[in-house]
Amino acid sequence: MKIPVIRNILEANERIAEENRKLFEKEKVAVINLMSSPGSGKTSLLECTIDAVKDRIRMGVIEGDVQSTRDAERIAEKGIPAVQINTDGACHLDGNMVRNALATFDLSQLDLLVVENVGNLVCPAEFDVGEDHKVMILSVTEGSDKPEKYPLMFHESSVLLVNKIDLLPYVDCSVEEIRDISLRINPNLEILEISCRTGEGIDRWADWLLKQIKK
Amino acid sequence: MKIPVIRNILEANERIAEENRKLFEKEKVAVINLMSSPGSGKTSLLECTIDAVKDRIRMGVIEGDVQSTRDAERIAEKGIPAVQINTDGACHLDGNMVRNALATFDLSQLDLLVVENVGNLVCPAEFDVGEDHKVMILSVTEGSDKPEKYPLMFHESSVLLVNKIDLLPYVDCSVEEIRDISLRINPNLEILEISCRTGEGIDRWADWLLKQIKK
Numbered sequence: 001m002k003i004p005v006i007r008n009i010l011e012a013n014e015r016i017a018e019e020n021r022k023l024f025e026k027e028k029v030a031v032i033n034l035m036s037s038p039g040s041g042k043t044s045l046l047e048c049t050i051d052a053v054k055d056r057i058r059m060g061v062i063e064g065d066v067q068s069t070r071d072a073e074r075i076a077e078k079g080i081p082a083v084q085i086n087t088d089g090a091c092h093l094d095g096n097m098v099r100n101a102l103a104t105f106d107l108s109q110l111d112l113l114v115v116e117n118v119g120n121l122v123c124p125a126e127f128d129v130g131e132d133h134k135v136m137i138l139s140v141t142e143g144s145d146k147p148e149k150y151p152l153m154f155h156e157s158s159v160l161l162v163n164k165i166d167l168l169p170y171v172d173c174s175v176e177e178i179r180d181i182s183l184r185i186n187p188n189l190e191i192l193e194i195s196c197r198t199g200e201g202i203d204r205w206a207d208w209l210l211k212q213i214k215k
Numbered sequence: 216m217k218i219p220v221i222r223n224i225l226e227a228n229e230r231i232a233e234e235n236r237k238l239f240e241k242e243k244v245a246v247i248n249l250m251s252s253p254g255s256g257k258t259s260l261l262e263c264t265i266d267a268v269k270d271r272i273r274m275g276v277i278e279g280d281v282q283s284t285r286d287a288e289r290i291a292e293k294g295i296p297a298v299q300i301n302t303d304g305a306c307h308l309d310g311n312m313v314r315n316a317l318a319t320f321d322l323s324q325l326d327l328l329v330v331e332n333v334g335n336l337v338c339p340a341e342f343d344v345g346e347d348h349k350v351m352i353l354s355v356t357e358g359s360d361k362p363e364k365y366p367l368m369f370h371e372s373s374v375l376l377v378n379k380i381d382l383l384p385y386v387d388c389s390v391e392e393i394r395d396i397s398l399r400i401n402p403n404l405e406i407l408e409i410s411c412r413t414g415e416g417i418d419r420w421a422d423w424l425l426k427q428i429k430k
Contacts, residue, residue: 037252037253037254037334037336037357038252038336038357038361038364038365039252039354039356039357039358039361065364066337066364066365066366066367067363067364067365067366068360068363068364070360070363070364071364089337089341089367091306091335091337091338118337119252119336119364119365120306120335120336120337121252121253121334121335122281122304122306122333122335123306123338126304139254139356141254141354141356141379141382142252142253142254143254145283145285146253146254148282148283148285149253149280149281149282149283149285149286149334150253150281150282150334151281151282152281152304164356166385167356167382167385167386170381170382170385171382172412197387
């Protein structure tokens with residue numbers, strides 16, 4: 001599907017992403033591109049992240065989904081500015097979609113913008129949106145073979161959040177294997193074990209996030 | 216990414232998929248295109264399906280992954296002919312990839328061919344590979360909002376397997392909500408609750424599968 005045109009499209013995307021990046025630099029907004037499979041817990045992570053940091057920084061969220069506004073509604077309930085992008089079939093966000101969504105924010109009033117990508121372990125990793133860091137989630141329910149089968153996202157990310165560790169007693173998944181293979185793919189990857197359900201590890205994730213703030 | 220060329224590519228794919236379909240008809244091979252998010256249990260389902268039906272029918276498997284041969288190795292261990300397609304970045308299989316893989320099978324000796332697609336809840340549903348039925352898995356760990364957020368696959372599938380129901384006591388997921396929304400999207404969808412871990416529901420799934428056999 002993408003072979004015939006991928007170079008041109010990636011180059012065009014790169015230009016727009018660079019423009020976004022310059023704007024974020026100018027406004028001193030730290031930007032995270034949050035990626036994972038469907039149902040790994042991206043929106044749940046955002047909910048507990050907001051609870052953990054909202055008294056210390058000003059945060060905004062762009063939600064990317066093929067359809068529905070469920071995720072933006074969940075974020076808005078937390079009292080955080082949120083906008084929903086519906087990709088109408090496309091399996092990832094790109095620089096242009098994010099640029100169009102930026103018009104709804106006053107960036108001078110934000111310290112952190114999190115872009116929650118479409119749930120997909122493949123394509124989102126190919127498309128820069130102008131972020132400072134790509135952060136990915138892998139749920140332990142997905143199994144420890146995922147880094148080997150979908151290496152690009154592990155390679156491109158700064159942080160891997162291994163989520164739903166409260167379910168480890170009930171699933172066949174080795175966090176050690178996830179660590180080993182992920183670090184072979186990306187030796188600089190920061191790996192944090194978390195549970196959005198119990199709150200375990202969220203403090204360490206919030207610490208990492210607060211270190212990225214520029215204002 | 217796909218907008219500029221999607222019509223031509225989908226049309227070209229449709230032609231190849233139709234050729235595959237004619238070949239499958241001629242050889243009387245029932246073909247299932249198995250789709251889901253990464254880690255929902257496609258390969259585990261195939262392992263227990265093989266155990267359930269291999270004394271009654273002759274089965275082959277095409278494994279689709281971005282990288283690695285892990286899944287084809289797991290299937291081959293069950294004594295079933297299996298071939299691995301590596302898409303090298305592409306987030307779905309298409310008719311041409313499947314056609315190329317067919318050369319490794321003697322179709323006259325097969326009753327059932329299962330094509331396990333790349334783990335992705337979006338794009339695989341757009342690409343016919345010549346199958347008789349699309350079958351999808353949703354794991355209860357992914358949450359009950361998935362039909363509304365990724366409706367196309369639910370719309371295109373003949374069967375929805377709700378997997379990992381052994382984990383229901385530990386996750387926030389309503390199978391009733393999955394049923395309600397899925398049936399609103401696709402009133403003809405057959406929904407079966409299963410656990411590849413405990414074997415629950417696999418007999419009903421095997422019954423459905425055996426009804427599709429043409430020889």
